[in-house]
Amino acid sequence: MLPASDMLWLALVVLGGSLAAVLIVLGVVLARLRDTERRLDEKESRHESVLDRLQENEYRLRTIIESEPECVKLQAEDGTVLEINPAGLRLVDANQPADIIGRKIFSVVAPEYIDIYRENMRRVFAGEAMVYEFRAITLKNRVAWMETHAAPLRDARGNIYALLGITRDITEHKQAEEQARRHQTELARVARLSTMGEMATGIAHELNQPLSAIANFSRGCIRRLRGGGMSPVELIEPLEEVCEQAERAGDILRHVRDFVRKSEPRLKPMDVNQIVRAVVKFTEHEARQQRTLVRLHLDPQLPKVAADAIMIEQVMVNLVRNAIEAMSEANSARREIAIHSRLFGADSVEIEIVDSGPGIDGNLIDQVFDQFFTTKPEGVGMGLAISRSIIESHGGTVRAESSRDGGAILRFTLKISPQQSNRRERADSIHS
Amino acid sequence: MNEPTVFIVDDDQAVARSLRWLIESVRLRVETYASAQAFIDGYDAARPGCLVLDVRMPGMSGIELQERLAAQRIRIPIIFITGHGDVQMAVRAVQAGAFDFVEKPFNDQDLLDRIQRAIARDGECRDRDLHQARLRTLFASLTPREREVLELVVDGLSNKAVANALGLSAKTVEVHRAKVMEKMHARSVSDLVKMAMQRQAWD
Numbered sequence A: 001m002l003p004a005s006d007m008l009w010l011a012l013v014v015l016g017g018s019l020a021a022v023l024i025v026l027g028v029v030l031a032r033l034r035d036t037e038r039r040l041d042e043k044e045s046r047h048e049s050v051l052d053r054l055q056e057n058e059y060r061l062r063t064i065i066e067s068e069p070e071c072v073k074l075q076a077e078d079g080t081v082l083e084i085n086p087a088g089l090r091l092v093d094a095n096q097p098a099d100i101i102g103r104k105i106f107s108v109v110a111p112e113y114i115d116i117y118r119e120n121m122r123r124v125f126a127g128e129a130m131v132y133e134f135r136a137i138t139l140k141n142r143v144a145w146m147e148t149h150a151a152p153l154r155d156a157r158g159n160i161y162a163l164l165g166i167t168r169d170i171t172e173h174k175q176a177e178e179q180a181r182r183h184q185t186e187l188a189r190v191a192r193l194s195t196m197g198e199m200a201t202g203i204a205h206e207l208n209q210p211l212s213a214i215a216n217f218s219r220g221c222i223r224r225l226r227g228g229g230m231s232p233v234e235l236i237e238p239l240e241e242v243c244e245q246a247e248r249a250g251d252i253l254r255h256v257r258d259f260v261r262k263s264e265p266r267l268k269p270m271d272v273n274q275i276v277r278a279v280v281k282f283t284e285h286e287a288r289q290q291r292t293l294v295r296l297h298l299d300p301q302l303p304k305v306a307a308d309a310i311m312i313e314q315v316m317v318n319l320v321r322n323a324i325e326a327m328s329e330a331n332s333a334r335r336e337i338a339i340h341s342r343l344f345g346a347d348s349v350e351i352e353i354v355d356s357g358p359g360i361d362g363n364l365i366d367q368v369f370d371q372f373f374t375t376k377p378e379g380v381g382m383g384l385a386i387s388r389s390i391i392e393s394h395g396g397t398v399r400a401e402s403s404r405d406g407g408a409i410l411r412f413t414l415k416i417s418p419q420q421s422n423r424r425e426r427a428d429s430i431h432s
Numbered sequence B: 001m002n003e004p005t006v007f008i009v010d011d012d013q014a015v016a017r018s019l020r021w022l023i024e025s026v027r028l029r030v031e032t033y034a035s036a037q038a039f040i041d042g043y044d045a046a047r048p049g050c051l052v053l054d055v056r057m058p059g060m061s062g063i064e065l066q067e068r069l070a071a072q073r074i075r076i077p078i079i080f081i082t083g084h085g086d087v088q089m090a091v092r093a094v095q096a097g098a099f100d101f102v103e104k105p106f107n108d109q110d111l112l113d114r115i116q117r118a119i120a121r122d123g124e125c126r127d128r129d130l131h132q133a134r135l136r137t138l139f140a141s142l143t144p145r146e147r148e149v150l151e152l153v154v155d156g157l158s159n160k161a162v163a164n165a166l167g168l169s170a171k172t173v174e175v176h177r178a179k180v181m182e183k184m185h186a187r188s189v190s191d192l193v194k195m196a197m198q199r200q201a202w203d
Ligand SMILES: Nc1ncnc2c1ncn2[C@@H]1O[C@H](COP(=O)(O)OP(=O)(O)O)[C@@H](O)[C@H]1O
Pocket: A318, A322, A323, A324, A326, A355, A357, A358, A359, A360, A368, A369, A373, A374, A375, A376, A378, A379, A380, A381, A382, A383, A384, A385, A408
């Protein structure tokens, strides 16, 4: 007995490392205790000293469990809580043991997890040691994520009579995990958007394949027909090829459409100045390489806008890159980009990006937002087209102009977030 | 076997088949290959024609295939087909010795014309190679003395001047000269001069 409880001590010391190990030891110890108790009962306490030792041991064990920082509890097969330590009471927000002991554990398990929990219990009572997670709703209706290491407790005959569970609150851990996952998907979206330009090249190449095949097959048919001496049956095969290739082109376009549909904006109240600063950071390296100075003229009092931050970042990266590229291509002596943010009308915020490059030719101003319009030898011409579709999906507008000093000006607007404008109205009415 | 063939290398099977259908409409022989490697493995350099290559291919690119052929001194003319945005690459390929390139989408007549020109060029090169090889064997059949006589005759010296220069009798020179004409299958001195010049130009 003693070595076992000593082991328990040891195991508790390394608790951080292995709750499962503790459980197994604990289970064995408890089972032996019960067994000894039973045998002693049978022998009518003739061995007083042994009983003393047992009580002493049980006392020690109780002390351990009572002072154990994690929730330790015993449950019956029907889910009734038999015993629970003070840490456990705190975990379920119980004021006294009676709040939970004698009641079903399911009273603190979130409804959607009750079935899973039951199944897990069933398996433990079938002899399995398990680790499981569930969402808990405490006696004070606090929602928390829990993790339980559970093991069956057996008597001397090997019958399982209880479930021993050590449970801890993993809410923080879960939240961190959730955040990491969200960050991950956002990164994936960024990656997807930033490769839109590359994607456009890819689409162009992909579409070129079936289109050239169609042209070649058709031209081959025409030539043979012109040459005469060709039976119509011989044209069936190449014409079938033409149909197949047209379908192939259609499939490619469908993929593109699906892809674009997936990038619907998820609007949230955002600080537009913060987005601007993030973009300046992203493009810092390119700006420095091209000896371009970026100045910010941001209105610090702006209300939040309704925006998908990642998409707006993408738009601004496009605009800033275009400015950097225009100035470096034109070999401009002065290379400056000024970014302004300001209130625009009653319900919008405007962002303006001004550069000191060659500006945009008056005849081309209407075309720069067209897909595949580019004046650059290696350009794709999708940057402004994508930017415009993003801004319009946000309910804003985007325009290009040449400034009086010759550089280009690109402006776009974003709607003030509805919660924000309400607050502003309220603030206004209080003042007036 | 000596009929020129248009070899098409394109990883896109539909494009390859469509090119075959188009090119066969002008009664040219066509063979298609799905990869640069497949072409290298299957091509016999003795076969005349031209190569139509997609610049962009997975695995060995068109440009790499061009380099590999150049390294093996295989000089079959190459016409590159380029997609959107690859023109730069094609220009570089032409600078590296490719015959020509067409940009997708191309005009069919344009492609066929270029193919015909490439095949013509390949034919000329092969004729020239043959001619050169023939000349080389002819020259090799001359004795050292005959070669000396040939060089002086080609330089425009009279029989007498050749005899003086080589310390031979005019009669002996006359005999050597007749032998040279016969061995070289030359009908006149000007034929000999032409052959000597061609040999100089190619060596
Ligand atoms: N700041 C600018 N200054 C001058 N011209 C610009 C500027 N921004 C965009 N343009 C013009 O608009 C065209 C389209 O831009 P964009 O859609 O981003 O495609 P790309 O950058 O691939 O050319 C550019 O090729 C350029 O002619």
